[in-house]
Amino acid sequence: MGIREIQKKIKLKEAMAKKAAELKAQELEAKARIKDFTAQRIREIAEEHGFILAINDEIQGEIEALKEKYGIPESRIIRRIVKKEEILNHKNKVDHEALGWFIFQEVLIKKEETGGIFTVPELFVFLEPFELSDQISIKDIEKAMERMEKINAIAGFEKLKSGVQVVYFFDEKFTSDYKIVLNIARKQGFVMLDDLLELGWSPQRVESVLESLTHSGIARYDESYLKGKRWYFPGV
CATH class of the missing domain: 1.10.10.10 (Winged helix-like DNA-binding domain superfamily/Winged helix DNA-binding domain)
Incomplete structure (x- = not known):
């Protein structure tokens, strides 16, 4: 093997080593981003939903802190x-x-x-x-x-x-629209559009929730000249 071929092999080996180092650095950087994102997302889920996704072994300290902060029991921790x-x-x-x-x-x-x-x-x-x-x-x-x-x-x-x-x-503190509607229905026996619009909901949001509850059979729609549009919940 000639000197030029040896030099060529050495340069190729050096280039491959450099590329491998670059890829390793990129991999570590990506892992760090994923870890940060996962920790942030876990915090959001705990705060918004009352559950902890404990599937990342690298942030167990974070998980224990969230359990204590939000009073989340072991039964509401998803381990896998x-x-x-x-x-x-x-x-x-x-x-x-x-x-x-x-x-x-x-x-x-x-x-x-x-x-x-x-x-x-x-x-x-x-x-x-x-x-x-x-x-x-x-x-x-x-x-x-x-x-x-x-x-x-x-x-x-x-x-x-x-x-x-x-x-x-x-x-209840983690559920959204449906629970709110059912609570109103329990108090007064029915729900009107104004009951939900007064909460600051958009007409589209109100319509979507009431349609879903009616379709599932939980709510029954009724409209009259005197009482207007009402949704009754006979099973609540």
């Missing part, structure tokens, strides 16, 4: 993400606790859209994109929610007078 494949156990039967946590994870992701309040049939429909309908039934969802309530992982699971079963995934 449940995958769809874990819903069925080794005997090919539904693991209702795994199903409960899987549902909770997906509800948490879409909390701003759903408000964190569902009827049991709505949860069954909610799971349609995951193609689980041939593996689980509405009864399985009921059992999963009963289990989640028993271990204090959700705020509540109740059957209204109408027979509709409602799941409250988050405590």
Whole structure:
């Protein structure tokens, strides 16, 4: 091997080492950004939803501080993400606790859209994109929610007078529009548009919430010349 070839190999090796060092630096920088983002997002979730996502081992100190600051019990700390494949156990039967946590994870992701309040049939429909309908039934969802309530992982699971079963995934201070509407209905027996507009809600927000509650069968719409538009909640 000639001197030129040796020099060429040395330069190539040096260039590769330099590139490897650059990539390592970029990797460490990316990890640092992810770590910071994760810590920030975990703080936001704890404050907004009353839960802690404890899936990042590098920030356990942060997690313990959040538990103390917001008074979050161990039952509302997610230590790992449940995958769809874990819903069925080794005997090919539904693991209702795994199903409960899987549902909770997906509800948490879409909390701003759903408000964190569902009827049991709505949860069954909610799971349609995951193609689980041939593996689980509405009864399985009921059992999963009963289990989640028993271990204090959700705020509540109740059957209204109408027979509709409602799941409250988050405590009242962490839930949004649906819980507010139901609380007004409990106090006066019905809800009017002005009741919600006075809260500073936009007409679109009011319409979206009332339509959803009516569609789920929790609310019943009635309009008359004397009383105007009202939504009644016979099962509340």
